[in-house]
Amino acid sequence: MSGYVWYSSGSDVTGPKLAEALDFHHGKKTPDFDKLDILVGWGCRAESRQKYNPEDLRSKIAQGEIRVLNHPSHISQARNKLALLTKLQAKGIRVPAFINVAGRHPSAGISMLRKAVDEGELILPCLGMNQFHKGRPVFCWTKEDLEKVVLEGATKEGGGNLHYFRSLLQGTEYRIQIFREEALGIEVKALSKDPVAASASNLLAELKKQNQEATQATEGEIRIVVSMLAEDLLRGPSHMLKSVQHGWEWREIAAHHVPAQAISTAISAIYKSGLDMGAVNVVMEEGQPLVTNVISAPGLDEKMLSAYVAAIKDFAKGGVQRKKKKENPAAADEAAAAAAGSEGARPELIAKITRKLRLGNISEEQAEEILKALE
Structure with missing residues (x-):
């Protein structure tokens, strides 16, 4: 092969x-x-x-x-996060409320944002985001902040780097690794370091990056760091942005500690984005799962790398013909069982059972019972 x-x-x-x-x-x-x-x-x-x-x-x-x-x-379509969120929303997946100002004249964008705030569609404070999620999100406390960042963007080449704005989410955030219709592993975003210490460390690293050969900080480099500090102070406290730079990290969590809605939503998000596998970021906000991102090539530790390898190997054993995707991912197990009599579906179904056994998701007794039912 x-x-x-x-x-x-x-x-x-x-x-x-x-x-x-x-x-x-x-x-x-x-x-x-x-x-x-x-x-x-x-x-x-x-x-x-x-x-x-x-x-x-x-x-x-x-x-x-x-x-x-x-x-x-x-994959190319999923790289544009603004287009991805728009697509998922149109297909019935819950995403954070957002205002798309990409390609609009600054005055039109400002009017849209002010109206959205007045009508409660956009809740302050909010974040200004790049459509490819490049660079740091911009934190906006007030309507004046929104107007300022839009006008600043208009002076930059290419019209700036902020393309949409969304309300700040404070719910629990999960990163769910999906392979077709199965959750391979789940992480939760947790605070692991003191936010001030983490931010200071990040700023020091930025200072060194600006001039790697300098033995002492020059006035120019200091101004850059001071500007970054001022931006954080004026536009939002660092601890409200749950980033690695501010002391947050992803930690493994058992599936039974994660709301079932979050997992099923992640599976649907992969399916409706046209992908077969990847990581889905889901925030549980007021009891509702909101998809904020789908990543086609997530970073993997050794455990998750092994899980993906096992899943891909089992997929490869299924033969030349690719199993048709189900229109309802939430009913994956029932549909697979119904198709078990088909010779084309049987190898992949057995492979899926074997993978679940290897990963410890089912017991040997359960696997034997399922396999006997297929005979």
Whole structure:
């Protein structure tokens, strides 16, 4: 079996590790689809590759010549987070309320934001976000803050880097690793360091980054750091933004401690974004799961890397024909059982049971009972 893990500069740490564990070829270049049995998209930038022909790949998939996990074109679509949230919202997935000001004249954008605040659609304080989630979110306390950041963006080349605004979420945030219709692992965002100490450490690192060769901080570098401090002080306290720089980290949590709604929403978000696997960020806000991001190439520790490797290997055992996606991911187990009599579905169903057993999600007795029912 010949496989290829296709990644990009932003995913070239976990991508090679995943490929080596699978014994697949890997790289950033467009592979020769004619020579592959399985293609794994891992944050690849297919749209920037001249040799990439999406229609050719779709044809080969339809004819059963190649099996694909995370279609490259769907990865490209998921990279634009504003477009992704819009798509998920249209498909019935709950996302945070947001105001899209991308491509609008500053005065029109300001009017939209002021109206949204007045009508309660946007709650202050809020965050200004880049459509690709590049750079730091901008914290806005008041309508005047909103107007200021929009006008500042208009003076920058390309119209600035803030494309949408959303209310600040204070609920518990989970990162749920999904492989098709299964949660491989879950993490919760937790405060692990003193926010002030973490912010100070981050600012010191930024200062060193500005001039790595300097033995003493120059006035220019100090001004940069002071500007960053002033921005945090004026636009929002650091501890309200749950970032790594402010002392927060992802910690593993058992599935039975996580609301079932969060997990089922994550599975649906992967499905409706067109992906087969990846990480979904879900915030439980006032008892409701809100999807804030879908990541096609998440960072992985050794445990999660092993889980993905096991899942992909079991998928690879399913044969040439790819199992058709279900229209209702929430009913995955029932649909799989109903299809168990089909020779095409049986290998993947058995593989899924085997993986659950290996990961400790079911007991040996439960696995034996299920397998006997398939005989």
